[in-house]
Amino acid sequence: MSSDHQTVPDYVFSPERSSIDSTHSNVSLVLECISSKSSQGKKKESSTNAPTAADKSPSEVKESDAAMGYQRFLEDLAITHADTEITSIGKPNASSTPEEIEAYRQRVLNHRDTRRRLVFQRWPRDPESKNIIKPENSLLGKMAPNGLQLWGATLNDFYIVSRVHGLDNLHTHSTGSKLAAWMKAHGETYAADHLAMAEQEAEPELILPCDIGRLIKDSERIPFEKKTWSKANPDGKGKEVQRDDTDLPEHWPPTSPFDPIAYPSPWPIKPFSGNFPRRIPTLQQYIPQFFLPAKLVVHDPWMLLDTGRKNDTYEDTDYDWDTKEDIIHIYSLQAPQKDERGAADRTDLDNGLAKRSLDHANFLRDPHTKHRDNFPSGYFVHTEHVKEGPTKPPIYIVLPLPPNRERAPEAHLYISPAGKIGEGNHSYVYRAELEIPRNQLVSEEICDQCVFEDLEKRLVEEDGKDGEKRDPKWDELSGRYEWHVTKKRTAEETSMVDPVTGKVTRYQIAKAEFKEKLQYEGPIRAIESRVQYQDLSxxxxxxxxxxxxxxxxxxxxxxxxxxxxxxxxxxHLESEARNYHAFPRHFFQHWSGYNIVRPLHTPVPVGPVVPQFYGYYAVDQEEEKKLRGRQAEEELNEEDNGMNDAQKQDAQSDVDGDSSGRRSSACSTDGNQASVSDYLSPILLIEDCGKSIEISKLSADDRNECASLVYRFHEEGWWHGSVAQRNIVKQPGPLSAWPLERHCNARERGGLGKDWSFRLIDFGRSRKTTNGSDLCAEASEVTGWVFGYGNHLRA
Structure with missing residues (x-):
């Protein structure tokens, strides 16, 4: 990608290698607990050795001289590259106080047109090199699954490089991993420091949203006066009797998690309770289609499913759920005829299960640390004091394979005018409450105390009460504890003129680290635990x-x-559902690092492009008919037996309904019927991703990130069809952070906020296309408002 029009920095960033500045106190004794739970989204410790100062012992490690940190370095770069219209106003002079200087810095940094994501490094070319960097001889570097070639783990991993040495105006943007591959292939190892930095660059890593299971558990732990189970009839009617806190109701477990006896007091919480919504987390996890509930029971007291009604005005204004009859309808999941992403999800799931089973079996067959990279879930139990040198084999408790998660047969959806998000020419959108079986989102637990109690019993069974039956090999010094370096890197520093004071300033862009742990090597005594995972259901x-x-x-x-x-x-809604099924998986994923996405010249985060998709549901006519029949029969049984034959026939015709699939009444949970019109809308369930953007309130980096969503959409051959401000939404981020941190981030930078999460929405018109002119026309509209030569994106 050529970028001739962009100004090249007037300095070359070249890290200076200093000695390691950590101490031997970083050495930690680690007794390992290994889990088979998904490790996606968790950072791994780097094992790459530092390229210099590798022979220094911990006693030679010293603290580095005082230097500005990496965050200050990035901020000063942003000020350096800010427009003069921003930096020239109120610039400090020699008599300015530190407070005035800092106020100036913050004003420039928090200006909406100041960019913080920049390509600031130059990759020096070998003066003797005659090699030319051309598209046809380009080599691939590290990439996220979206296939975009310009990916870097940090801003440090992007470079401006001359295609030909000496022709600085003929340059391009690239990444450390791409350039390292190209330079090695062409024998150009002139920039040794940069090659070493490229070797240390982290791999792309899937970043998961904040653990929904933990958020659910936290919401359950909100203190109530007393949480108790109640005893009631299976239909939920009858007198409730308070029970002891931990004494479950009779006939446990219930046949359904939605059974009235399955709710301890104070549950169930009334939908859309005034003091409760913020305790309900937003579902933002990726869920494969084959795990989505097959049946959806929709609670619609305000009859919002009938979108033909004037549903933006109501007689009541507080929308209290108790003031309305709870009208319910039965919907079913609409599966696509072709679901390539679903098939890939199923394959990955099956392969993952097969691998865990194989690792489990292989380890039990040959328990040894040579299988360390494929240990099954379990615990190391060290049988004696841990110290460097020969030792007896430790015990490894092998936990059972976690149970497979299955599709939820049923879920309940609650909709209310109180949750209305917006409306367009084709649809209404509501923030709804989705109630699903708890074990779909909260992993089953295993009790550590039970595991170790079981271990004690197993040792007595196998070794005897006094160890008289123990195999002698477990007393041999056949293993060894050794120190293993887990992280070792030198500090990286650079110098630059401070853009405010004009003084040459040193920056430490990476701290030195030295970590090691005492690790066991050798045979292991494997004991398979008999304790199982627990699920209250x-x-x-x-x-x-x-x-x-x-x-x-x-x-x-x-x-x-x-x-x-x-x-x-x-x-449009049906078309949008088909598109959600057809989108590639990386549209829904958040990956570490940054991409440069054509035609942008600055890095942008690799977040999701579209909201998470939780299914397309339509009325299940057969179930609706059965439901109406059951409720109408209950009414008939309660009526006066003196009804004549003609009246009974009329009542039965109301029960049977219209065979065309249209309905003449809606059913409430108390058996009453509410007269409505004939239409029940299908339902598209997606992630609630926030509110529509206002371009005037976005920073320059955020405008680029919004535009990158459209460009990434186009990279996969998708035409959106309705690119507008209302169809790009934002919410506080990052999604991996806890809610309080996200809330605070939205207030940063003088109100501009930081780490926002953006998404494209509304795909009713979208289509896959090979027509380049359609994509170019749509891209040019976006590019115009990003680079400032076109009109603002329409509202």
Whole structure:
């Protein structure tokens, strides 16, 4: 990608290698606990050795001289590259106080047109080199799954490089991994420091949203006066009797997690309770289609599913759920005829299960540290004092394979005018409450105390009470503890003129690190635990978990989603659902690092492009008919037996309904019927990704990131069809952070905020295309407002 028009920095960033500045106190003794739970999104310790100062012992490690940190370095770069219209106003002079200087710096940094994501490094070329960097001889470097070639783990990993040495105006943007591959292939090792930095660059890493299971558990732990189970009839009617906190109702477990007996007091919480919504987390995890609930019970007291009604005005204004009859409808998941992403998800799931089973079996067959990279889930138990040198083999408790998660048969959706997000020409969107079985989002637990109690029993069974039956090989010094370096790198420093004071300033852009741990090598005594994972929906918790004050919880959990409803006779929602099924998986994923996406020249985060998709549901006519029949029969049984034959026939015709699939009444949970029109909208469930952007309130970096969503959409051959401000939304980020941190980030930079998460929405018109002119026309509209030579993106 050529970028001739961009000014090249007037300095060359060349890190100076200093000695390691950490101390031997970083050495830690680690007794390992290994889990088979998904490690996606977790950072791995680098094992790459530092290219210099590798022979220094811990006693020679010293603290570096005082230098500005990496964050200050990036801020000063941003000020250096800011427009003179921004930096020239109120610039400090020699008599300015430190407070005035800092106020100036913050004003420039927080200006909406100051860019903080920059390509600031130059890759020096060998003066003797005659090699020319050309598109046809380009080599691939590290890439995220979106296939965009310009990926870097940090801003330090992007470079401006001359295609031909000496022709500085003929340059291009590239990344450390691409350039390192090219330079090695062409024998150009002149920039040794940069090659070494490229070797240390981290791999792309999948970043997962904040753990929804933890958020659900936290919401359950909000203190109530008393959390108790109640005894009621299976239909939920009858007098409730308070029970002991941990004494489960009779006939446990219930046949369904939605059974009335499955809710301890104070659950169930009334939908859209005024003091409760912020305790319900927003569902933002990627969920494969084959795990989505097959049946959706929709609770619609305000009859919002009938979008033909005037649903923006209501007689009541507080939308209290108790003031309305709870009208319900039965919907079913609409599976696509072709679901390539779903097939890939299923293959990955099956392969993952097969690998875990194989690792489990291989380790039990040959328990040894040579299988360390493929250990099954379990615990190391060191049988004697851990110190360097020969030792007896430790015990490794092998936990059972975690149970497979299965599709939820049923979920409940609650919609109310209180959750209305917006409306367009084709649809209405509501922030809804989705209630699903708790074990779909919260992993089953295994009790550590039970595991170790079981270990004690196993040792007595196998070794005898006094060890008289123990195999002699477990007393041999056949293993060894050794120190292993886990991280070792030198400090990296550079110098630059401070853009405010004009003084040459040193910056430490990376701290030196030295870490090692005492690690066992050799044979292992493997003992397979007989303790199983626990799920309250299957059986009561063990005595240890039951003693916890947080062990009482419902078998369901509520999360927030966005429910999109369609106007009658409009096909946009159905088309949008098909598109969600056809989108590639990386559209839904957040990866570490940054991309440079054509035609941009600055890095942007590699976040999701579209909201998470939680299914397309339509009315299940057969289930609706059965539901109406059951409720109408209950009404008939309660009526006066003196009804004549003609009246009974009329009542039965109301029960049967219209065979065309249109309905004449909606059913409420108390058996009453509410007269409505004939239409029930299908429902598209997606992630609630926030509010539409206002370009005037976005920073320069955020404008680029919004534009990159459209460009990435185009890179996969997708034409959006309705690119506008209303169809790009933002929410506080990063999504991997806890809610409080995200809330605080939205207030940073003088109100501009930082780490926002952006998404494209509204794909009713979108289509896959090979017509380049359609994509170019749409891209040019976006490029115009990003680079300032076109009109603002329409609202």
């Amino acid at each position: 299957k059986a009561a918790y063990c005595v240890h978990l039951r003693s916890s004050p947080h062990s009482i919880h419902p078998l369901t959990s509520k999360v927030h989603v966005a429910a999109k409803l369609s106007m009658q006779n409009d096909r």
